[in-house]
Amino acid sequence: DQQVKQNSPSLSVQEGRISILNCDYTNSMFDYFLWYKKYPAEGPTFLISISSIKDKNEDGRFTVFLNKSAKHLSLHIVPSQPGDSAVYFCAASEDSNYQLIWGAGTKLIIKP
Amino acid sequence: NAGVTQTPKFQVLKTGQSMTLQCAQDMNHNSMYWYRQDPGMGLRLIYYSASEGTTDKGEVPNGYNVSRLNKREFSLRLESAAPSQTSVYFCASRNPDTYQETQYFGPGTRLLVL
Numbered sequence: 405d406q407q408v409k410q411n412s413p414s415l416s417v418q419e420g421r422i423s424i425l426n427c428d429y430t431n432s433m434f435d436y437f438l439w440y441k442k443y444p445a446e447g448p449t450f451l452i453s454i455s456s457i458k459d460k461n462e463d464g465r466f467t468v469f470l471n472k473s474a475k476h477l478s479l480h481i482v483p484s485q486p487g488d489s490a491v492y493f494c495a496a497s498e499d500s501n502y503q504l505i506w507g508a509g510t511k512l513i514i515k516p
Numbered sequence: 517n518a519g520v521t522q523t524p525k526f527q528v529l530k531t532g533q534s535m536t537l538q539c540a541q542d543m544n545h546n547s548m549y550w551y552r553q554d555p556g557m558g559l560r561l562i563y564y565s566a567s568e569g570t571t572d573k574g575e576v577p578n579g580y581n582v583s584r585l586n587k588r589e590f591s592l593r594l595e596s597a598a599p600s601q602t603s604v605y606f607c608a609s610r611n612p613d614t615y616q617e618t619q620y621f622g623p624g625t626r627l628l629v630l
Contacts, residue, residue, distance in 0.1 A: 408558065438618070447520070447606050447621030448559070493558060503574060504619065506558030 407431045408496050410507035418515050423481040425510050427494030430475065434496040438504070439468060439479050442491045451492070452479070481512075489514045518542055520622035522607050528628045529597045537592040537625050539607030547610040548590035549574075549619060550582060552603040559606065565590055597629045 409428045417423045427437075435456040440448035454461040454468045454477070461468050467480045481488055494507040520541045529535055541548065546567045551559040551574075561574030565584040579601060581593045590609075594601060604626050608619040 413556075445623070447608070447623050449621070450618045453618070495558075503561055503564070504559075506560070508556055508558045 405430070406508075407434075407505050408494055408507040410492075410494055410510050412510050413508070414511040414513065416513045416515060417484050419486060420483045423479075423484045423488065423512055423514070425479040425481075425492050425494075425512065427477045427479075427507055428475060429477075429496050431496070431498070431505070432475070433498045434505075436497045437468070437470060437477050438495045438497075439466075440493045440495060442493065442509070448493055484512075484514045486514050486516060488512060520607055520609055520620055522605075522622035522625050524625060525623070526626045526628075528630065529594075530630055531598060533597050534593065534595050535597065535627075536594075537605055537607075537627075538589070539591065539622060540589045541607075541609040541620070542588065543609060543611070543620065544587070545609035545611045545620070546587070548584065549608040549610070550580075550590065550592045551606045551608065552576065552601075553606060553624075554603050562592065562605075594627075597627075599629045601627065602629045603627060 438453040439451040441451045442448040452463050452466045470477045491509045491511050493509045495504040497504050523538045549564045550562040553559050560576045563582040565571045568587045583591045604624045606624050607622045610619045
C-alpha cells in the first residue's frame with residue numbers, strides 16, 4: 405500500500421503562471437516532508453522541505469504547504485519557468501528513521 | 517567536489533550474470549543509500565548504511581547485497597541477475613548530523629537484464 409501518493413502523473417502549465425503539485429500521505433507518523441526535482445538522466449536534487457510543526461515553508465519561487473489534518477501537502481511554483489520542466493517527487497520520513505518514502509512523481513511541463 | 521559518483525552509467529546483463537554497482541561520495545557523509553526506480557513508481561530503498569561498517573535492509577533487498585567498503589564507498593552487488601532487476605539504480609548520501617533529511621543523489625546506473 406502506497407504511503408505517499410502523487411495522483412497526477414503529469415501537469416502542463418503556461419510559462420509565468422502558477423504550478424501546483426499535490427501529494428497525499430497515509431502515515432500519521434511522518435513528520436518531515438521533502439520535494440525533489442529530477443531531470444532526465446540525472447539523479448533527484450533536493451528542492452524544499454517542511455517539518456510537521458509548520459504549515460508553510462517558502463524559498464524564492466517555491467512554497468510548500470502542509471495540511472496535517474488532511475494529510476496533504478502541495479508545492480507551489482510562482483512564476484513557472486521553462487527550466488522548471490522536470491519530474492517532481494514528494495517524499496516523507498518519520499523522526500529518527502533513515503528511510504524516505506517516495507511518491508511516484510509528477511511530470512511538470514512548462515509551455516512557452 | 518564531485519558529490520556522489522556512480523559507475524557504470526549503463527549496463528546490459530544476461531539472466532544469471534553477476535555485477536557490482538559502485539558508488540562513492542566526497543562530502544564526508546556518514547549515511548549512504550541504494551535505491552531503485554521503476555516506471556510509474558517512486559524510488560524504493562534497497563539497502564542503506566548509517567555509518568561505516570553497518571548496513572541494513574530497506575524495502576526491497578531480495579536479490580541484492582551491499583558492502584560499505586569505507587566512509588566514501590558503498591557498493592551494490594547482484595549475484596544472479598534477473599529480468600525483474602531491470603531498473604535505474606541511484607546511490608545517495610546524507611549527513612545525519614544535520615536535522616534535515618536531505619539526501620544527495622548520484623546520476624544513476626541504468627541496468628537492463630535480458
